[in-house]
Amino acid sequence: MNAQEELNTTEVVRGSLKRRYAREKRFRLFGLAAITASLTFLAVLLITITARGLPAFKQTFIQLEVTLDSKTLGVGENPDTNELRRANYNGAIKKSLTTLFPDVKKRKDKKALYKLVSKGGQYDLQKRVMADPSLVGETLKVWLPVGDDTNSYIQGNIDSSLPEKKRRFKDNQILWVDQLTEDKQIQRRFNSTFFERGDSREPEMAGIKGSLFGSMLTLMVTLLLSFPVAVATAIYLEEFAPKNRWTDLIEVNINNLAAVPSIVFGLLGLAIFINFFNLPRSAPIVGGLVLSLMTLPTIIISARAALKSVPPSIRDAALGVGASKLQVVFHHVLPLAMPGILTGTIIGMAQALGETAPLLMIGMVAFIVDVPTSLTDPATVLPVQIYQWADLPEKGFVEKTSAAIMVLLAFLIVMNAAAVYLRRKFERKW
Amino acid sequence: MRTFNPEGHTAHAFDVELNDVKHKVMTMGGLVESMVHNGLEALLTMDEVIGLQVTEDDHKANQLELDIDEDCTRILARRQPAASDLRLVITIIKTITDLERIGDEAEKLGRIAVKLSNEPNTPVYYKDLHHLGEHVKVMLRDALDAFTRMDVEAAFHTAAKDEAIDTEYSNFSRLLITHMMENPANVSHALDVSWCARSLERIADHACNICEYVIYLVEGQDIRHSNLDEMRKKLL
């Protein structure tokens, strides 16, 4: 009887085994499918951005023999700095181009010819001459960046089989460039301009240095403001504050703040920091203040979680040997919670780094060429720069946009890696 | 009087083990009681068969003692009893030693009965053992009852009887001496009878010990070698 029952149970279980395994397998497949899908999206995103952005890290240069006689430049015999700054370097470049292709006579063709060299080329020249005024009167061989269309053509983005009217790069330009390429007077090099210059209306002269510095200054302000305030808040709330209705209210509000749309913080910043305190517009200090407001709840919440996760036995141990409450917190609890707090902070910082909306409200969206050097200089930040470039039609800016996104992503990855590293390094087992 | 938790131990198996060993002790007590009864009967009726029966039963009693000892050792090792449980186990270990001795004494009675049954003419002194024997039997039965019911009152009452039996024994000894002086030819028989009386007196002593163990088991007070009446006033 008993044996029979047992046999039955075994059979029943065995019968259901198949279904159980099938269900388990199905669930695993779903999970796998979900991961594959998200990885695919990520891969597509990364590949598109990389494919679009990579060319921006290279720039085409044209070699010209430029005669810097004082007549062409329109300066006196012994020009002072001011004169040199205002000198007609563009004329010198144009002259060297016409010397290179003496057959070009028509006004329209000449214009096309001049377009081969970037308008920014003259600034390179200006910089060199101003650094060394003795160059006036000399003839030098210089590498100058090519114009946007030329760049596109050399990158193979312009289909020469199309009818001339349908493309921006005309037949004669193709002829000239092909000839120059044959003479090895056209070269592609690493695009240092991208990292060395601020924004520009010319895609080949535009760089991210300005926005990168803007981002760094803003983040510095954010970090210096939000980290100490958030950690102090978290410690007070977690370790010292009495648990009553007021602290509950504060806690609810902090959690709510974390969910407030960031644009609201932008409006708040505009109303308070700029309109009320009269801080300068577009300045990293205001950006940093606004982003601190936004990051504070994130760091507070993660710091509280980190403090909470410190085992009570450690507190007991410290109290048991006669440490005061403050000593318990600063000697034991805080060091143990630090990895968690740092991780939270870095994640908050990464969030702030990628934030655009609130900064638009406080005017960090302006076109700013100069690299900011102080907290009150007008500046813009990386994500805003990307937003601006994404709006522009030139082919060069499309590349630049992707390249800037790549730089931003690289920063985010570095910050997150730092978070992981810090956590591993300071994590202690108990 | 203490009351014990009727719900028993949380570990039910422990209850089963304790009850088991208690039951064995009672079986052994019953066996020993019947041995004393039979030994006395054999002696009084000179019945060889009953006498041999007692000798045989002694082996059973010895075997039971070994069994119970082993059980107790196992309980001590595995359950680490405390308080009343500890006292119970200790009491059982001691009680069975006394029971085994009682068995030995009963066996002596049986042996002498067997020896007597093979002799032609025996004097009537043996009949005089009847009185003492009945007293001892009652006392042993009361002691075992007190143990079974964990009855301190009864234990005190029974232990007090020991004195009366001692008196009875010394009276009987005096009577024997008179017999021996009157009839020196029967001295060897008189000595045998004296041995029997001695055994009976010892049985009463062992029964008294058992009563003392019962008091220790229930009250946790060791009353050996102290004044019974005083202890009784103190505890009851």
Added chain:
Amino acid sequence: MNEEVNPLPSLEQDQTSEQTIEEIVASLGDTVGQPRVDDPKMSVSNVDVFYGKKQAIFGVDLDIANNEVVSMIGPSGCGKSTLLRCLNRMNDTIPICRVSGELTLDGEDIYSKDTDPVLLRARVGMVFQKPNPFPKSIYENVAYGPRLHGLNRNKADLDDIVVNSLKKAGIYNEVKNRLDESGTSLSGGQQQRLCIARTIACSPEVILMDEPCSALDPIATAKIEELIDELRENYAIAIVTHSMQQAARVSQRTAYFHLGKLVEVGDTDTIFTNPRHELTENYITGRFG
């Protein structure tokens, strides 16, 4: 720490469905046995402890004497740990905990306004259920207390204190070559002895132990018990334990708690062979509930 840290230890037993705890406690009657000793180091008189509205300890009297181990036993939630934590005011950290009655150390009220809990905890050390060394080096673990209280004048002093404490805790030989390794790298038993060394390093007068062996294997437990017996020479010790055998082995006096009431207290020998209260008997023989 589980139920001990929980500010509201569950006092519910089956019986409470009909009676309130107060009624049951009242039915337990007076404490059986002698809670007082001739020359108490610490003395607890008529102490009640409340967690919010719930009463966790009901009018407990108990003395802790020098050179003696007092063990406190009883079922979970009987208040033994609560009382232990009152003895060095560890319950101060629980805001809803309220203590009334008198607790004295050398005759001085430890709950008076003049008593600093930090100083008190240096005099009344505590060893916890779970070995809880700081995640720092072995040396730092032991040196923390003395450094905190400024017990050492210089580094050499501190070294002496550390070595002596480790020796007293019977762990020095096992760790002398790796004082700079993390305290958490030791085995459970070693960690607990390290915690005892850490407590000793503050040169306390009383050591409280809250189930110090419950997380340890039998061999480590035996070592700790041996250590407790040695420490008795110099300190007054109170130990809370769930293991009755342990209480029987290490303590000279035993106190049995039930639902926050001290039911019976007396010599360990007597409690374990002949307890006088029925509840003690039932608990000790495993007939509880």
